[in-house]
Amino acid sequence: MGKLTVLALRAVIVALLAGSVFVQAVMVPLLAIDMRELDADVAHLRTPVLVIMVLGIVTVEVVLVCVWRLVTMVRRGTLFSHAAFRYVDIVIGAVVAAALLVFTFGAVLAPGEAVAPGIVLLVGGAGLAVLGVALVVLVMRMLLAQAVARDVEATRMKAELDEVI
Numbered sequence: 001m002g003k004l005t006v007l008a009l010r011a012v013i014v015a016l017l018a019g020s021v022f023v024q025a026v027m028v029p030l031l032a033i034d035m036r037e038l039d040a041d042v043a044h045l046r047t048p049v050l051v052i053m054v055l056g057i058v059t060v061e062v063v064l065v066c067v068w069r070l071v072t073m074v075r076r077g078t079l080f081s082h083a084a085f086r087y088v089d090i091v092i093g094a095v096v097a098a099a100l101l102v103f104t105f106g107a108v109l110a111p112g113e114a115v116a117p118g119i120v121l122l123v124g125g126a127g128l129a130v131l132g133v134a135l136v137v138l139v140m141r142m143l144l145a146q147a148v149a150r151d152v153e154a155t156r157m158k159a160e161l162d163e164v165i
Helices: 003-035 043-076 083-109 117-164
Strands: none
Touching (some): 043 083
16 A cells, blocks of 8 residues: 555544544534424434434444554554454444444334334434445455465465575
8 A cells, every 4th residue: 555545544534533523522512402402202312312423423433543553554564464353353343333323223213203114214224234334344354364364374385485495
């Protein structure tokens, strides 16, 4: 990965982290204030929606930090090691947690007449899509495992060849 690519990716990660902190620090409290004025039939949604929103942002932040660490490993040439699995596993866990939060959001919206059933169905579809992202990352983890195994094997074979020579 080139130096410019790493720099660009890090700039995007910093911008996304700054944006997520801004949303947590400014937008969520403003939303909480706006939600005080909700009708009585949907007022019970205030706390669960705010908690789900904050936890969802935390999952995004966790993924961004792990991607930063993986990019650092790529830059140093240490990605094909067992240390990378820790970050990939955390990303998978965070994405699964985000999917569960989306499903929970749908479950919170489902009872009553306040939200149309089609909206709840769309939220469920979004949760399924987020779960699909977790599966894609899992497949990429398997590819990383194969690459690490091949790298270890190549290193062993090179050592044997050096002994022969």
